Amino acid sequence: MGNSTSRLYSALAKTLSGSAVSQHQDCLEQPDSARLDPIDPKDLLEECQIVLQKRPPRFQRDFVDLKKNAASNHRPIRVMQWNILAQALGEGKDNFVQCPMEALKWEERKCLILEEILAYKPDILCLQEVDHYFDTFEPLLSRLGYQCTFFPKPWSPCLDVEQNNGPDGCALFFLKDRFELINSANIRLTAMKLKTNQVAIAQTLKCNETGRLFCIAVTHLKARTGWERFRSAQGCDLLQNLKSITQGAKIPLIICGDFNAEPTEEVYREFSNSSLNLNSAYKLLSPDGQSEPPYTTWKIRPSGECRHTLDYIWYSQHALNVNSALGLLTEEQIGPNRLPSFNYPSDHLSLVCDFSFNQDPDRLL
DSSP states (O other), X not given: OOXXXXXXXXXXXXXXXXXXXXXXXXXXXXXXXXXXXXXXXXXXXXXXXXXXXXXXXXXXXXXXXXXXXXXXXXXXXXXXXXXXXXXXXXXXXSOOTTSOGGGGOHHHHXXXXXXXXXXXXXXXXXXXXXXXXXXXXXXXXXXXXXXXXXXXXXXXXXXXXXXXOSOOEEEEEEETTTEEEEEEEEEEEEETTEEEEEEEEEEEEEETTTOOEEEXXXXXXXXXXXXXXXHHHHHHHHHHHHHHHTTTTTSXXXXXXXXXXXXXXXXXXHHHTOTTOEEEGXXXXXXXXXXXXXXXXXXXXXXXXXXXXXXXXXXXXXXXXEEEEEOOOOHHHHOTTXXXXXXXXOSBOOEEEEEEEOSOGGGGO
8 A cells, every 4th residue: 555545544543532532512613624635435445345355245236217307418426315324323222132242343344334434425415323423423524525405403313422432423425526505504413493403404505517406405304203294394494594595495405314214104204295296216116116115224233124115215206307316225135134344334225316407407496
């Protein structure tokens, strides 16, 4: 390895001191690490693979071509959605009874997460349960050319875990050479007029290639059975905020999130029937284009096996086309012990879509 690669490995292997991590803010955009030298994604991927050489190889997943119209003259916009599993929750709270604790070691698990991101090369990356933003994702992704924003939960459950790394929250990253930030909003979601522990980030970006504006949002709604009405109220609040930000759907919209809600829940229907004219991108993988995948998370807890569809990429169907979507892992790939595992770092699957702009979006409104 050359000197540059050695320096890169040092950046990957080290974490900031606890005092540095504790100085988190509600939102951070490009702090000191923005002044560090850029890094080559190939070098970072190579370093991750060295760390992971004793683990099984990464699962193979293929993109499904969904284009209906003639190819666009412009590069598609690749969006990645992923609940990466907060490290403190994975080790201290979530009780994945079939997952060996060694599979959850952060020094290797972070490389599995980075390997997945580097493999799919998203232009925009939306993450939930991020509790290593300041010491891992912001320092490395900013050096890969991403602008980075983080919004932690006000009362993160990670803080209840001994030796935690600070609160978890939502994070949004976009490539600065592809997009210009026009506006950014950090939203603390409300339910029944009360502020809640769930958050969202919404950013209006301008595509440098086309000059078109669009809004990208990331969120993570309240978990657990029995909180369906609460999630519904949070969804309504988020939609109201996004209606204002997008000027009532004049600006195209993409929403990524772990909604903690199956398609049968009220909050799902609210998004499906919204005046923002949204569709769920992963429905397009089904034969009729109307059914969500059978699962986006699959784990085994003391109470039993949990197989649910909770994660979505919503988009303005009048203004955007889904060119392709990344296929999900099969049951055989996931294996009998389910997720997370030595092969896969989270209990949720990543979702990845390629979008292009419709040429005449107003005609379809």
